[in-house]
Amino acid sequence: xxxxxxxxxxxxxxxxxxxxxxxxxxxxxxxxxxxxxxxxxxxxxxxxxxxxxxxxxxxxxxxxxxxxxxxxxxxxxxxxxxxxxxxxxxxxxxxxxxxxxxxxxxxxxxxxxxxxxxxxxxxxxxxxxxxxxxxxxxxxxxxxxxxxxxxxxxxxxxxxxxxxxxxxxxxxxxxxxxxxxxxxxxxxxxxxxxxxxxxxxxxxxxxxxxxxxxxxxxxxxxxxxxxxxxxxxxxxxxxxxxxxxxxxxxxxxxxxxxxxxxxxxxxxxxxxxxxxxxx
Numbered sequence: 001x002x003x004x005x006x007x008x009x010x011x012x013x014x015x016x017x018x019x020x021x022x023x024x025x026x027x028x029x030x031x032x033x034x035x036x037x038x039x040x041x042x043x044x045x046x047x048x049x050x051x052x053x054x055x056x057x058x059x060x061x062x063x064x065x066x067x068x069x070x071x072x073x074x075x076x077x078x079x080x081x082x083x084x085x086x087x088x089x090x091x092x093x094x095x096x097x098x099x100x101x102x103x104x105x106x107x108x109x110x111x112x113x114x115x116x117x118x119x120x121x122x123x124x125x126x127x128x129x130x131x132x133x134x135x136x137x138x139x140x141x142x143x144x145x146x147x148x149x150x151x152x153x154x155x156x157x158x159x160x161x162x163x164x165x166x167x168x169x170x171x172x173x174x175x176x177x178x179x180x181x182x183x184x185x186x187x188x189x190x191x192x193x194x195x196x197x198x199x200x201x202x203x204x205x206x207x208x209x210x211x212x213x214x215x216x217x218x219x220x221x222x223x224x225x226x227x228x229x230x231x232x233x234x235x236x237x238x239x240x241x242x243x244x245x246x247x248x249x250x251x252x253x254x255x256x257x258x259x260x261x262x263x264x265x266x267x268x269x270x271x272x273x274x275x276x277x278x279x
Contacts, residue, residue, distance in 0.1 A: 005112025006073040035201035053139035072253040084123035102234035105171045108152030110246040116149025140185045148174045164239040171231030179224035
């Protein structure tokens with residue numbers, strides 16, 4: 001069971017988000033597209049793509065806002081962004097345990113893909129300001145979390161325990177995917193060039209891909225497993241209660257419902273019978 005989306009995705013917003021997904025893929029997979037040093041410095045490509053991601057996110061968020069985010073959805077977005085920003089320091093930095101994703105997955109499921117995308121951006125931005133995690137990696141983290149929340153809104157229909165299990169499995173897989181993508185942003189600079197898992201410009205794609213898979217498994221599989229297990233357990237335990245709370249809030253808020261004010265000129269004064277009541 002899903003609720004009406006808190007943020008309506010117009011056709012134009014859908015096109016913009018599709019283009020953003022393409023540019024995001026290029027930004028993450030830049031080691032297979034652009035060799036370090038092509039722009040005159042080793043660290044220029046991730047900086048360029050980081051700035052590009054910020055611009056893309058600004059365009060997408062502006063399109064979403066123009067497409068129809070009302071005050072109730074904006075208030076919910078602010079509350080959940082603050083909750084996620086407060087939860088993140090509780091787990092980040094210890095064996096890959098991160099508590100920011102399960103709320104993101106559940107909110108994207110209930111409030112829709114547009115809300116999930118926006119919440120992923122605002123949550124990571126707010127938590128980066130609180131924890132001092134502002135740096136060239138932040139746009140990549142924001143973009144990665146944005147798509148984790150967005151894809152949760154596109155999951156197939158399910159109810160009851162099947163829905164919770166579906167979200168738990170998705171949360172676990174998204175934990176691995178998030179780490180896999182984030183590693184791509186710094187892989188060319190983090191390993192000895194003479195290593196068998198280091199990035200080596202000029203290699204065929206298949207050999208380069210094998211090197212990256214070996215790098216990801218050797219350096220961050222354990223960390224990503226901690227994130228995946230945390231997501232699975234948190235959604236499995238807290239999912240039913242949180243989903244119920246989110247859906248109750250959505251029913252009361254009635255997102256995107258038109259607001260109508262009665263025309264006072266058509267209402268008779270108190271005590272005066274209506275036209276249809278007169279003999």
